[in-house]
Amino acid sequence: xxxxxxxxxxxxxxxxxxxxxxxxxxxxxxxxxxxxxxxxxxxxxxxxxxxxxxxxxxxxxxxxxxxxxxxxxxxxxxxxxxxxxxxxxxxxxxxxxxxxxxxxxxxxxxxxxxxxxxxxxxxxxxxxxxxxxxxxxxxxxxxxxxxxxxxxxxxxxxxxxxxxxxxxxxxxxxxxxxxxxxxxxxxxxxxxxxxxxxxxxxxxxxxxxxxxxxxxxxxxxxxxxxxxxxxxxxxxxxxxxxxxxxxxxxxxxxxxxxxxxxxxxxxxxxxxxxxxxxxxxxxxxxxxxxxxxxxxxxxxxxxxxxxxxxxxxxxxxxxxxxxxxxxxxxxxxxxxxxxxxxxxxxxxxxxxxxxxxxxxxxxxxxxxxxxxxxxxxxxxxxxxxxxxxxxxxxxxxxxxxxxxxxxxxxxxxxxxxxxxxxxxxxxxxxxxxxxxxxxxxxxxxxxxxxxxxxxxxxxxxxxxxxxxxxxxxxxxxxxxxxxxxxxxxxxxxxxxxxxxxxxxxxxxxxxxxxxxxxxxxxxxxxxxxxxxxxxxxxxxxxxxxxxxxxxxxxxxxxxxxxxxxxxxxxxxxxxxxxxxxxxxxxxxxxxxxxxxxxxxxxxxxxxxxxxxxxxxxxxxxxxxxxxxxxxxxxxxxxxxxxxxxxxxxxxxxx
Amino acid sequence: xxxxxxxxxxxxxxxxxxxxxxxxxxxxxxxxxxxxxxxxxxxxxxxxxxxxxxxxxxxxxxxxxxxxxxxxxxxxxxxxxxxxxxxxxxxxxxxxxxxxxxxxxxxxxxxxxxxxxxxxxxxxxxxxxxxxxxxxxxxxxxxxxxxxxxxxxxxxxxxxxxxxxxxxxxxxxxxxxxxxxxxxxxxxxxxxxxxxxxxxxxxxxxxxxxxxxxxxxxxxxxxxxxxxxxxxxxxxxxxxxxxxxxxxxxxxxxxxxxxxxxxxxxxxxxxxxxxxxxxxxxxxxxxxxxxxxxxxxxxxxxxxxxxxxxxxxxxxxxxxxxxxxxxxxxxxxxxxxxxxxxx
Numbered sequence: 001x002x003x004x005x006x007x008x009x010x011x012x013x014x015x016x017x018x019x020x021x022x023x024x025x026x027x028x029x030x031x032x033x034x035x036x037x038x039x040x041x042x043x044x045x046x047x048x049x050x051x052x053x054x055x056x057x058x059x060x061x062x063x064x065x066x067x068x069x070x071x072x073x074x075x076x077x078x079x080x081x082x083x084x085x086x087x088x089x090x091x092x093x094x095x096x097x098x099x100x101x102x103x104x105x106x107x108x109x110x111x112x113x114x115x116x117x118x119x120x121x122x123x124x125x126x127x128x129x130x131x132x133x134x135x136x137x138x139x140x141x142x143x144x145x146x147x148x149x150x151x152x153x154x155x156x157x158x159x160x161x162x163x164x165x166x167x168x169x170x171x172x173x174x175x176x177x178x179x180x181x182x183x184x185x186x187x188x189x190x191x192x193x194x195x196x197x198x199x200x201x202x203x204x205x206x207x208x209x210x211x212x213x214x215x216x217x218x219x220x221x222x223x224x225x226x227x228x229x230x231x232x233x234x235x236x237x238x239x240x241x242x243x244x245x246x247x248x249x250x251x252x253x254x255x256x257x258x259x260x261x262x263x264x265x266x267x268x269x270x271x272x273x274x275x276x277x278x279x280x281x282x283x284x285x286x287x288x289x290x291x292x293x294x295x296x297x298x299x300x301x302x303x304x305x306x307x308x309x310x311x312x313x314x315x316x317x318x319x320x321x322x323x324x325x326x327x328x329x330x331x332x333x334x335x336x337x338x339x340x341x342x343x344x345x346x347x348x349x350x351x352x353x354x355x356x357x358x359x360x361x362x363x364x365x366x367x368x369x370x371x372x373x374x375x376x377x378x379x380x381x382x383x384x385x386x387x388x389x390x391x392x393x394x395x396x397x398x399x400x401x402x403x404x405x406x407x408x409x410x411x412x413x414x415x416x417x418x419x420x421x422x423x424x425x426x427x428x429x430x431x432x433x434x435x436x437x438x439x440x441x442x443x444x445x446x447x448x449x450x451x452x453x454x455x456x457x458x459x460x461x462x463x464x465x466x467x468x469x470x471x472x473x474x475x476x477x478x479x480x481x482x483x484x485x486x487x488x489x490x491x492x493x494x495x496x497x498x499x500x501x502x503x504x505x506x507x508x509x510x511x512x513x514x515x516x517x518x519x520x521x522x523x524x525x526x527x528x529x530x531x532x533x534x535x536x537x538x539x540x541x542x543x544x545x546x547x548x549x550x551x552x553x554x555x556x557x558x559x560x561x562x563x564x565x566x567x568x569x570x571x572x573x574x575x576x577x578x579x580x581x582x583x584x585x586x587x588x589x590x591x592x593x594x595x596x597x598x599x600x601x602x603x604x605x606x607x608x609x610x611x612x613x614x615x616x617x618x619x620x621x622x623x624x625x626x627x628x629x630x631x632x633x634x635x636x637x638x639x640x641x642x643x644x645x646x647x648x649x650x651x652x653x654x
Numbered sequence: 655x656x657x658x659x660x661x662x663x664x665x666x667x668x669x670x671x672x673x674x675x676x677x678x679x680x681x682x683x684x685x686x687x688x689x690x691x692x693x694x695x696x697x698x699x700x701x702x703x704x705x706x707x708x709x710x711x712x713x714x715x716x717x718x719x720x721x722x723x724x725x726x727x728x729x730x731x732x733x734x735x736x737x738x739x740x741x742x743x744x745x746x747x748x749x750x751x752x753x754x755x756x757x758x759x760x761x762x763x764x765x766x767x768x769x770x771x772x773x774x775x776x777x778x779x780x781x782x783x784x785x786x787x788x789x790x791x792x793x794x795x796x797x798x799x800x801x802x803x804x805x806x807x808x809x810x811x812x813x814x815x816x817x818x819x820x821x822x823x824x825x826x827x828x829x830x831x832x833x834x835x836x837x838x839x840x841x842x843x844x845x846x847x848x849x850x851x852x853x854x855x856x857x858x859x860x861x862x863x864x865x866x867x868x869x870x871x872x873x874x875x876x877x878x879x880x881x882x883x884x885x886x887x888x889x890x891x892x893x894x895x896x897x898x899x900x901x902x903x904x905x906x907x908x909x910x911x912x913x914x915x916x917x918x919x920x921x922x923x924x925x926x927x928x929x930x931x932x933x934x935x936x937x938x939x940x941x942x943x944x945x946x947x948x949x950x951x952x953x954x955x956x957x958x959x960x961x962x963x964x965x966x967x968x969x970x971x972x973x974x975x976x977x978x979x980x981x982x983x984x985x986x987x988x989x990x991x992x993x994x995x996x997x
Contacts, residue, residue: 185818185839187831195819332843350843360817360841537816566778566816
C-alpha cells in the first residue's frame with residue numbers, strides 16, 4: 001500500500017495557480033495527496049480545457065519555468081514533521097509500487113476526468129478501485145532503473161535505436177551528396193557524353209517543404225523536383241516532426257553537439273530546466289511566417305535560415321575548404337620528411353582525399369569566414385540552450401510544427417503516475433513538455449522518444465491516434481505578434497528594394513551565374529543554398545557578401561579573378577533545386593558550335609560516329625521554332641523542349 | 655642554521671640574488687641566445703633563390719637512351735594513305751609503323767620499366783576539335799609500351815582547363831584506362847617546387863608523376879598556336895609545370911626552349927592524325943582541323959617540331975624556339991640531316 005503520508009519524492013499537487021496554492025495552505029501538504037475534493041474544486045475554477053495544467057509560462061507570466069498543477073513536491077513542507085514520515089516502500093518492491101500507483105492513478109484520473117490507460121483495462125474507468133486490485137500484467141523490473149523500475153516498451157527501446165541509426169544514416173547520406181556535389185569525371189564516361197553528376201545531390205533541398213512553399217509563394221509554381229517535399233509533408237502528417245529528430249542533418253549536428261557540449265552549469269537541474277518549454281521557442285514561428293510573407297512579396301530570402309541551406313552552405317563552402325587547406329598543408333609538410341614510407345602514406349592519403357573528399361585544387365570562397373563564424377556560433381549556442389537552433393530559430397522546424405497538429409502519431413500521458421522525477425526532461429530534444437502535469441506540445445516534439453525510454457513510471461506513451469487530453473497540438477502563438485512579424489516580413493522586401501542596389505545602382509561585381517534568369521526572377525527563386533557554388537568545377541561561383549545589398553546576401557556571383565566559367569558546363573543549372581537557371585543553355589551553346597561547322601567530314605573517333613550535320617542543330621532549330629510559336633500563342637505547350645533529352649535518339653534525326 | 659640573506663640598506667624588501675641564482679639566470683639567457691643562433695644558422699638562406707640560380711647551370715631530367723642510335727631512323731614519318739575504298743589505315747597501325755621505323759618500342763623500353771606517356775590533355779575539348787592528343791594514339795602507345803615489357807605505364811598531364819573535364823572529354827581517360835594504363839590527374843599535392851635554373855624558368859612547381867619514371871614518351875598533338883605559331887613536342891612540356899604558367903607566355907619561345915632543355919624524353923611521337931590548322935591552341939571549331947593521318951616518331955624533339963611545322967604550312971625559320979634549342983644543342987632543326995624514313 002502506498003503510505004498515507006507523502007514520501008519526499010512522490011506525487012503531489014503543486015502550486016500551479018494561486019487558488020490551488022491557497023488550497024494547499026489550507027489543507028496542509030500531506031493531506032492534499034489524494035484529496036479529490038480539492039482537485040475537483042480546482043477543476044471547477046478552471047473551466048478552460050487545459051486548466052488543470054497551465055504550464056505555459058508566457059500565459060502564467062512566470063517565464064523561465066513551467067509549473068503545473070500536479071508537480072513540484074515541496075521537500076520541506078512546514079506541516080511535515082519527521083514523526084509523520086514513514087519510510088518509503090522498498091524501492092524495488094514491485095508489488096507495493098504497482099499497488100500504490102494504481103491507487104494514486106485511479107483516483108486522480110477520476111478526479112481529472114482522464115480515462116484509464118488501456119494497459120490497465122482491468123480497472124474499470126471512473127471507479128475508485130479497491131486497493132490491492134490485481135494488476136493486469138506485471139512488468140519485468142529493471143533493478144538499475146530509478147523509480148518503479150518498469151522498463152519502457154520493447155518497441156520504443158527499439159525505435160530509439162532505429163532513430164539513432166536513421167540520424168547517422170541521413171547525416172551520412174547528406175555528407176555523401178555534399179561530397180559528390182562536384183565534378184570529378186570518370187574513366188568510364190565516353191567523350192561524347194554530357195557532363196552530369198551521377199547522384200541527385202540536391203535531394204535534401206528538394207524534400208524541403210519550407211523551400212517549396214517559399215518558391216510557390218514567390219513564383220506560383222512548384223518547380224520540378226520540389227514536388228518531393230509533399231512526401232516529407234505526408235511524413236509529418238503521420239508522425240509529426242520526425243524530420244527534425246530522425247532525418248534533418250543539421251538537427252543531427254545540433255543533437256550531437258548538445259550531447260557532447262553541455263556546459264558545467266548545463267547538467268542536472270539546470271539541464272532539466274533548460275529542456276522545459278520556454279517562451280522563446282515561439283520565435284521560430286514568427287520568423288517562419290515573416291519569411292513566407294517575404295516570399296509572397298517576391299523574395300525567397302528565407303533560404304538564409306533554412307537548415308538544409310545552412311548545412312550545405314556552411315559545410316560546403318566553409319568546413320570542407322578549411323579542412324582541405326589545413327590537411328593539405330599539413331600532409332605536404334609530412335611529405336617533405338625524408339623517409340620513404342612516411343612520404344608514401346602522406347601522398348596516398350592526399351590522393352585519396354583529392355579524389356573522394358575534395359577536389360584536386362584548393363577552393364576559395366568569397367568572404368566565407370562569415371558563414372563559418374555563424375555556423376560555429378549557432379553550434380556553440382547548444383552550450384546554453386540545448387538544440388538552440390531547432391527550438392528557437394529553425395523555420396523549417398516551425399513549418400513542420402504547424403502541420404504536426406494533424407499528426408496521427410503522438411503522446412499520451414498518465415499524469416497521475418508521474419513522480420516528478422524529471423528524467424524525461426534530461427534528454428528531451430524539442431523542449432516539448434513531456435513531463436507529467438503539463439500538456440505535451442505536439443508542435444515542438446521531435447519524436448526522438450527519449451522521454452518514453454527514460455520514464456521509469458510508465459507515464460509516457462507514444463501511440464497512434466492518442467488521447468489528446470494531455471496534449472496541445474497547435475503552436476501557442478500570440479496573434480498580434482504573429483501579424484506584426486508577418487507584416488514586417490512582407491514590408492521588408494520593398495524596404496530592401498528601395499535601397500539602390502537592385503534597380504538604380506547595380507553593383508559592378510554582381511555578375512550572376514551563366515544562364516541565370518532575370519534578376520527579379522532570380523531573387524524569387526534563389527534560396528542561397530550554395531549548391532551551385534559547391535559544384536562549380538572552376539571555383540568561379542561565390543556567395544555574394546553585400547554586393548547585392550542585404551537581400552542579395554549569399555546569392556551566387558561569378559568572380560572571374562578566382563575562376564573562369566566553362567561555357568559548356570551546366571552543372572550549376574543541374575544542381576539548382578529551385579530552377580533559377582534556364583535549361584536550354586547547353587543545347588544552345590552546342591548548337592551555335594555545330595552551326596559553324598556544316599562541313600564536318602564524316603569521321604569515326606573512338607567508336608563515336610559523327611556524320612554530316614550536327615543533330616543538335618536540328619534539335620535547336622526545332623525548339624526555337626516551338627518557342628516562336630509559343631510567343632505568338634499558336635501553341636500553349638510549355639517546357640516540352642526542356643524535357644527533351646539533350647541528345648535525341650538516333651532515329652529522330654533527319 | 656641558514657644564514658639570512660644580505661639585505662639592502664636602502665630597502666629591507668630588496669635582497670640580492672644568491673650566486674647560484676645569478677648563474678642559473680645567466681645560463682638561461684645564454685642558452686636561449688645560443689639556441690636562437692643555432693636555429694638561425696641551420697635555416698639560414700644566404701642569398702635567396704636568385705643567388706642559388708646564378709651559381710649553377712640548369713638541371714635536366716634526361717630519359718634518353720644512353721647508347722647511340724643503331725641503324726634505325728632518327729625521324730620516322732608514317733603517313734596513312736587511303737585505299738581504293740577510301741578507308742584510311744587505323745591509327746594503331748600508323749603508330750606501330752612509325753615506332754618500328756625508329757627501332758621499335760623494345761629498343762626503348764626495358765623489361766620492368768615504369769613508363770610515362772605524356773599526351774596533351776590541356777583542353778576541355780573533344781577529339782574532333784584536335785586540341786588534345788588523339789585518344790587512339792595514346793592507347794596505341796600505351797599498348798606498345800606494355801608489349802615491350804613495361805611494368806607500369808602512366809598517363810598524366812597538367813591541364814589548362816579544369817582537369818576532370820579535360821581528361822573525360824578528351825577521351826584519353828577512357829582510352830588509357832581500357833588498355834591498362836594508370837591515369838593520374840593533376841592535383842595540388844602532386845607538384846613539387848623544383849629549381850630548374852634555366853633562362854626564364856628559375857624555380858617552378860613540377861608535376862612529379864611525369865618525372866618520377868624510368869622512361870618518358872612524349873605524345874603531343876601537332877597544332878597551330880597563336881603565339882608560337884606551331885607547337886607540338888617541345889611546347890608539350892608546359893604540362894610539367896604548375897603554378898601561374900600563363901605568365902610564361904610573355905616570353906614563350908625562351909620558355910619552350912627552357913622546358914625542352916629540362917625534359918629530355920626517351921621518344922617523341924607526334925600525333926598529326928587530325929591537325930588544328932588555325933585558332934590554336936584551344937581551337938573549338940571543327941572546321942579548323944584537318945585530317946592528315948600522320949604520325950611522326952623521333953628521338954630528337956627539335957627535329958620532330960621542325961618537320962611537323964611544315965604540316966600546317968609553317969617554316970622552321972619562323973619559329974624562334976627551334977633556333978634557340980638548336981643553338982643549345984638539344985637537337986637539330988635541320989631534320990634533313992638526320993636519318994629520315996617515311997613509312
